[in-house]
Amino acid sequence: MSKPLVQSTGRRKEAVARVRLRPSEGDVPATITINGRDVVDFFPNPTHRMILSEPLTLTQLEEAYDVDVTIHGGGVTGQAGAVRLGIARGLIELDPELRAVLKRAGFLTRDDRKKESKKYGLKKARKAPQYSKR
Numbered sequence: 001m002s003k004p005l006v007q008s009t010g011r012r013k014e015a016v017a018r019v020r021l022r023p024s025e026g027d028v029p030a031t032i033t034i035n036g037r038d039v040v041d042f043f044p045n046p047t048h049r050m051i052l053s054e055p056l057t058l059t060q061l062e063e064a065y066d067v068d069v070t071i072h073g074g075g076v077t078g079q080a081g082a083v084r085l086g087i088a089r090g091l092i093e094l095d096p097e098l099r100a101v102l103k104r105a106g107f108l109t110r111d112d113r114k115k116e117s118k119k120y121g122l123k124k125a126r127k128a129p130q131y132s133k134r
Contacts, residue, residue, distance in 0.1 A: 016082060017069055024063065
């Protein structure tokens with residue numbers, strides 16, 4: 001395996017993704033590997049695969065780089081969002097001129113929304129027990 005060209009980190013909710021981009025060999029199609037598994041095995045839902053490959057599609061670099069991702073924490077949607085941010089950050093390190101395109105599409109903004117914490121006396125963050133008048 002060749003040395004990574006660039007490494008970057010993406011986060012969303014509780015998910016953390018470490019993304020490594022390598023130039024793909026010319027005759028072999030570019031691959032996306034997540035935790036040592038193919039992207040189709042790791043993300044069977046096509047929506048999640050679409051989310052994480054959006055920066056590559058937007059910049060038309062799907063076949064230019066092999067993507068190797070180590071991810072932990074969170075759920076599948078959070079993980080897909082973390083990979084997307086990591087790929088977008090990596091592409092900017094490789095070519096700073098892509099920043100304007102990726103920024104306009106919103107791929108460089110860290111989505112800082114988290115699960116709201118549960119409050120005492122309530123069933124969930126905001127759901128209260130049923131009120132009984134008598």
